[in-house]
Amino acid sequence: MNSHDYIEQNKQKFLDELLDLLSIPSVSADSKFKKDVLKTADFIKSSLEKAGVDKAEICETAGYPIVYGEKIIDKNLPTVLVYGHYDVQPADPYELWDSPPFEPVIKNDKIYARGACDDKGQMYMHVKAFETMMATNSLTCNVKFMIEGEEEVGSDNLAIFVKENKEKLAADIILISDTAMIDNDTPSLTVGLRGLSYLQVEVTGPNRDLHSGVYGGAVANPINVLCEMIASLKDENNHITIPGFYDKVEELSKEEREALNSAPFDLEEYKKDLDIDDVNGEKGYTTLERTGIRPTLDVNGIWGGYIGEGAKTVLPSKAYAKISMRLVPGQKSHEITELFSKHFKAIAPKSVKVKVVPHHGGEPALTPTDSVAYAAASAAFEEAFGKAPIPTRDGGSIPIVSLFKDELKLNTVLMGFGLDSDAIHSPNEHYGIFNYMKGIETITLFYKHFSEMSK
Amino acid sequence: MNSHDYIEQNKQKFLDELLDLLSIPSVSADSKFKKDVLKTADFIKSSLEKAGVDKAEICETAGYPIVYGEKIIDKNLPTVLVYGHYDVQPADPYELWDSPPFEPVIKNDKIYARGACDDKGQMYMHVKAFETMMATNSLTCNVKFMIEGEEEVGSDNLAIFVKENKEKLAADIILISDTAMIDNDTPSLTVGLRGLSYLQVEVTGPNRDLHSGVYGGAVANPINVLCEMIASLKDENNHITIPGFYDKVEELSKEEREALNSAPFDLEEYKKDLDIDDVNGEKGYTTLERTGIRPTLDVNGIWGGYIGEGAKTVLPSKAYAKISMRLVPGQKSHEITELFSKHFKAIAPKSVKVKVVPHHGGEPALTPTDSVAYAAASAAFEEAFGKAPIPTRDGGSIPIVSLFKDELKLNTVLMGFGLDSDAIHSPNEHYGIFNYMKGIETITLFYKHFSEMSK
Numbered sequence: 052m053n054s055h056d057y058i059e060q061n062k063q064k065f066l067d068e069l070l071d072l073l074s075i076p077s078v079s080a081d082s083k084f085k086k087d088v089l090k091t092a093d094f095i096k097s098s099l100e101k102a103g104v105d106k107a108e109i110c111e112t113a114g115y116p117i118v119y120g121e122k123i124i125d126k127n128l129p130t131v132l133v134y135g136h137y138d139v140q141p142a143d144p145y146e147l148w149d150s151p152p153f154e155p156v157i158k159n160d161k162i163y164a165r166g167a168c169d170d171k172g173q174m175y176m177h178v179k180a181f182e183t184m185m186a187t188n189s190l191t192c193n194v195k196f197m198i199e200g201e202e203e204v205g206s207d208n209l210a211i212f213v214k215e216n217k218e219k220l221a222a223d224i225i226l227i228s229d230t231a232m233i234d235n236d237t238p239s240l241t242v243g244l245r246g247l248s249y250l251q252v253e254v255t256g257p258n259r260d261l262h263s264g265v266y267g268g269a270v271a272n273p274i275n276v277l278c279e280m281i282a283s284l285k286d287e288n289n290h291i292t293i294p295g296f297y298d299k300v301e302e303l304s305k306e307e308r309e310a311l312n313s314a315p316f317d318l319e320e321y322k323k324d325l326d327i328d329d330v331n332g333e334k335g336y337t338t339l340e341r342t343g344i345r346p347t348l349d350v351n352g353i354w355g356g357y358i359g360e361g362a363k364t365v366l367p368s369k370a371y372a373k374i375s376m377r378l379v380p381g382q383k384s385h386e387i388t389e390l391f392s393k394h395f396k397a398i399a400p401k402s403v404k405v406k407v408v409p410h411h412g413g414e415p416a417l418t419p420t421d422s423v424a425y426a427a428a429s430a431a432f433e434e435a436f437g438k439a440p441i442p443t444r445d446g447g448s449i450p451i452v453s454l455f456k457d458e459l460k461l462n463t464v465l466m467g468f469g470l471d472s473d474a475i476h477s478p479n480e481h482y483g484i485f486n487y488m489k490g491i492e493t494i495t496l497f498y499k500h501f502s503e504m505s506k
Numbered sequence: 507m508n509s510h511d512y513i514e515q516n517k518q519k520f521l522d523e524l525l526d527l528l529s530i531p532s533v534s535a536d537s538k539f540k541k542d543v544l545k546t547a548d549f550i551k552s553s554l555e556k557a558g559v560d561k562a563e564i565c566e567t568a569g570y571p572i573v574y575g576e577k578i579i580d581k582n583l584p585t586v587l588v589y590g591h592y593d594v595q596p597a598d599p600y601e602l603w604d605s606p607p608f609e610p611v612i613k614n615d616k617i618y619a620r621g622a623c624d625d626k627g628q629m630y631m632h633v634k635a636f637e638t639m640m641a642t643n644s645l646t647c648n649v650k651f652m653i654e655g656e657e658e659v660g661s662d663n664l665a666i667f668v669k670e671n672k673e674k675l676a677a678d679i680i681l682i683s684d685t686a687m688i689d690n691d692t693p694s695l696t697v698g699l700r701g702l703s704y705l706q707v708e709v710t711g712p713n714r715d716l717h718s719g720v721y722g723g724a725v726a727n728p729i730n731v732l733c734e735m736i737a738s739l740k741d742e743n744n745h746i747t748i749p750g751f752y753d754k755v756e757e758l759s760k761e762e763r764e765a766l767n768s769a770p771f772d773l774e775e776y777k778k779d780l781d782i783d784d785v786n787g788e789k790g791y792t793t794l795e796r797t798g799i800r801p802t803l804d805v806n807g808i809w810g811g812y813i814g815e816g817a818k819t820v821l822p823s824k825a826y827a828k829i830s831m832r833l834v835p836g837q838k839s840h841e842i843t844e845l846f847s848k849h850f851k852a853i854a855p856k857s858v859k860v861k862v863v864p865h866h867g868g869e870p871a872l873t874p875t876d877s878v879a880y881a882a883a884s885a886a887f888e889e890a891f892g893k894a895p896i897p898t899r900d901g902g903s904i905p906i907v908s909l910f911k912d913e914l915k916l917n918t919v920l921m922g923f924g925l926d927s928d929a930i931h932s933p934n935e936h937y938g939i940f941n942y943m944k945g946i947e948t949i950t951l952f953y954k955h956f957s958e959m960s961k
Contacts, residue, residue: 080816141818204816231720245719249817258781262931264700264902265686267832268802269793271786274827275736275805282737285730326713331726331857338724347723350730351820356807357828361535361659362704362865363596364830365806365931372729373812375819377722402786410817447719448819476717476820 054495057183062488065179066157068098069487072137072171073155073164079115079138079204088200091137092116095178095198102182104196112208115200119219122181123193129505130193131498132222132461134451135174135229136202139166140476147478161481168482169475173228173468174198176487180494189495191502195222202229205411206451213451213458223505224424225455226497228490230445230467235485237315238432240425241465243343243444244452246378246415248387249351252395253406254280254370263366271402273370274355280398280405281372284348288334291348291376293394301381303344311344312337314441324472343444346387347377373410377446384412384450413450418463423504428464430504431496435489466497509950512638517943520634521612523553524942527592527626528610528619534570534593534659543655546592547571550653553633558640559651567663570655574674577636578648584960585648586953587677587916588636589906590629590684591657594621595931602933616936623937624930628683628923629653631942635949644950646957650677657684660866661906668906668913678960679879680910681952683945685900685922690940692770693887695880696920698798698899699907701833701870703842704806707850708861709735709825718821726857728825729810735853736827739803743789746803746831748849756836758799766799767792769896779927798899801842802832828865832901839867839905868905873918878959883919885959886951890944921945921952 058065077091078084092109099107099120107120115138123130142152142165150156155164162172177196184190197220199209213220230241256273257266286292303311316339322330332341341347355370357363376387392407399405419425420442432440445465452463468490474480513520532546533539547564554562554575562575570593578585597607597620605611610619617627632651639645652675654664668675685696711728712721741747758766771794777785787796796802810825812818831842847862854860874880875897887895900920907918923945929935 247719247819249819256782259929260932261780262902263802263804263806263830264702264832264900265926266780266797267804267830267901268800269785269787269796269901270780270782271784272804274808275740275803278733278736278805278808279740281730281733285734325716325721325725327711327725327857328859329726329856330724331855332724341723342721345723347718348730349718349722349727349821350733350811351718351818351822352811352813353729353733353825354809354813356805358807358809358826362828362830363806363931364702364704366804367806370808371813373817375718375722375817377719400786401784402782404783445719446722446724447717471720474714476818477715 052187054183054187054189055492057187058488058491065491066484069162069172069175070155072175073162073166074153076153077138077166077200078141079201080141088115088138092118092200095137096120098178099196102178103185110212112212114208117200117209117212118196118198120196121194122190124190125193128192129502130195130222131501132195132197132220132225133177134225134227135177135198136170136200137174137198138200138203139171140169140203144478149479157484160484162484162487163479163481165480167480168469168473169480170202170229172482172487173490176228176468176490176494180491183491183495184498190498192498195220209451210454213454217459220459222461225461225463226466227449227463228466228468229449230465231469231471231473232467233314233441233443234470235483238436238438238440239314239443240428240432240440241445241467242418242420242442243380244416244449245446246382246384247375247413247448247450248378248384248391249373249375249410249412250388250391251371251373251408251410255368255404256402257366257368260368261366263364266366270366271400272366273403274367276400276403277355277370277372280395281350283398289332290334291346293390295390296346296387299381299383300346300379308340311444312339314339314443342446344379346379346382348374350374377448378415380415380417382415384414388412413448414453416452416456418465422462424462424464424501427501427504428466428497430500431493434496435493466493507642509638509642509644510947512642513943513946520946521939524617524627524630525610527630528617528621529608531608532593532621532655533596534656535596543570543593547573547655550592551575554651557633557637565667567667569663572664572667573651573653575651576649577645579645580648583647584957585650585677586956587650587652587675587680588632589680589682590632590653591625591655592629592653593655593658594626595624595658599933604934612939615939617939617942618934618936620935622935623924623928624935625657625684627937627942628945631683631923631945632949635946638946638950639953645953647953650675664906665909668909672914675914677916679956680916680918681921682904682918683921683923684904685920686924686926686928687922688770688896688898689925690938693891693893693895694769694898695883695887695895696900696922697873697875697897698835699871699904700901701837701839701905702830702868702903703833703839703846704828704830704865704867705843705846706826706828706863706865710823710859711857712821712823715823716821718819721821725821726855727821728858729822731855731858732810732825732827735850736805738853744787745789746801748845750845751801751842754836755801755834763795766899767794769794769898797901799834801834801837803829805829832903833870835870835872837870839869843867868903869908871907871911873907873920877917879917879919879956882956882959883921883952885955886948889951890948921948
């Protein structure tokens, strides 16, 4: 039997197994799910064993374990290192889900569950593609799996694991499915990812909550001041005003920008989907450029004062915000964190005190488009979809791509099958059955082309 | 026995009774305290009866009742209408109290409890002053008491009660103790109060929470936009930018400003008390002017996005703020609410939708300083404290002062004995025993001077 037929015949089994995986609430950010996260690691180990790895192990870390598995068929053949993650984002707010996030259901040919796309569904395609190649005797590369459980909380322990296991992880290419393609008729390969710098700020005015009548107008209100400070971080063109922020941004050539903008994109559809009357971003750039190649600054959360029902005339002592910046190639996360902190403290008026606490960061990454692996991925997509994939720049961050480059000296192929509309990190996350099945097939084709082209 | 001796001899009884009153949690904003609020009304009725009113009644309203009591000794004598409130602010956050808010304790000659000063302590002085005058046969005016239970939630039902009971409430002057004096050595009489316009705003960006990597930079973030809108409400001189906002503000003469600024005020002490390096307010005005005679705009609460522990890279759908403006004579609450709403909607960028919901308002008020009642109050303070009181403008709001003027055609004397440092509306609210006892004495002296001067 060939791969294609095996995948066809095992469709229901592949789906059932994914639904089982999705029913375990592996929320890494919330310690009350600890048992479930550990159970999920065991599930992955067992899946790898059944699929036919030589050995699979649970590698303990200071946090959640990394599941490692390998199948070495011939040391002279190329080796693919598959990365994915088995943890998921918190599912709150639960009340906005149409069906419970950890009771996966199939509706309209889509699988609904937290992690359906990010990343359980996409990661599990690799396990099933491997099973297919083993069952049909068509595996033509060595394979190593490294599936972690802390991607949604910063991958701190993965970084240590990678640094300590360079030999074990030796490979020719890293393969990851944790990104999106343009749409089901327009395959794409992600060649750029943004980095991240995430911080929390605290502005303190008076030492206690005050009556806004008695003190209002004379004492700095930390909420008003925080708003003014945040507003000042961008000018009227939505250009970020932090000194030095853009200094190291690598500008794209006219041709590169044209290529990027040639991707299919319907602005009216985009606005309709989000129910907005207008997009809003840095002057002089298109929407695709604003999310793909330009750095950003977003407030992810803000709070202070009285936020209950009704009215309280309080002039609060403190106000807080969580602020993150997406970074592009050239920018370094720790440098931007530093620039932000310095600037934010510098612009604070004398009437308040300011604290800045860095949360976590990640580096932006570019993957080469002139490599054998990229050519193999491109050929695999073309064979599976009947169309060559478009290279795209993604707005999100997968900080480990830059880690792998630095520590393992390996490039990554980002072969994503999700869609932007899959609502990852949001209520009603879902993943198309088409995408899941097509992904498995495309992955098997990647191995075929990669081994042929590597000869 | 004269009044002075009666007050001296009954000090412990007066204190014990107040502690009993303070131990009932009459929080009008939270319906779980409903029984306690009603119990407090009964307590006041019974106190008035014991003190010697002709009749006392619980007057039902659509909300909490108004306690009414009167003692008419001679229709030809002047009549004083005493206003106060028996409800209190919520006590949250409870964990910041050194002792439970509804288990009153006396420490360092101060009574600690929610409502100790605002307004149970100050209101109860009038009941005890009345008792004193009845017991010592020295009452020289008719007295009416109108003690409400909804001051902390907007006094909506009091407004109806006043409009429907004009004859019952007929009097020569209204007497209220719900304000502060400068300090225990510097008595003062409040002659101006600020009004209030309180609103809630909601800014909506995309129709759902988005991944800040996938959409960040291209879609308006409602928190960033809200911050920009709030920041734009004041210019670099802390002047409010809402068109027409200052149009009706009655400016004070140079002499009036000088008089206001002659009140004792130690800026260094003020900053030290609040632990701030600098005050902050409208350019061209002193701290006393900023809180006394100038309108303000304060954000009382703000929230949006992820406000839990750690990091979530969300570009939220919505952001909210509670915003209030303190108003000064000339400004009308509903006009300012209108101006704010119009302006806030006008400055919203096309990329977001904005909702403005008015909460409640109140009118600013000035009380005349050339009346018999003011002269009597001044004489009472001078006799009790050995010093004439300084006329001051308070930053807070007592909206019913303007209601009484409009509906009952009556002026008010604001004879407050609190201190700004009493932490009203905050944890550890307290009221000095000196202030409580001196207040009772000063009130009895007011009646004496008022009847004499009215002859």
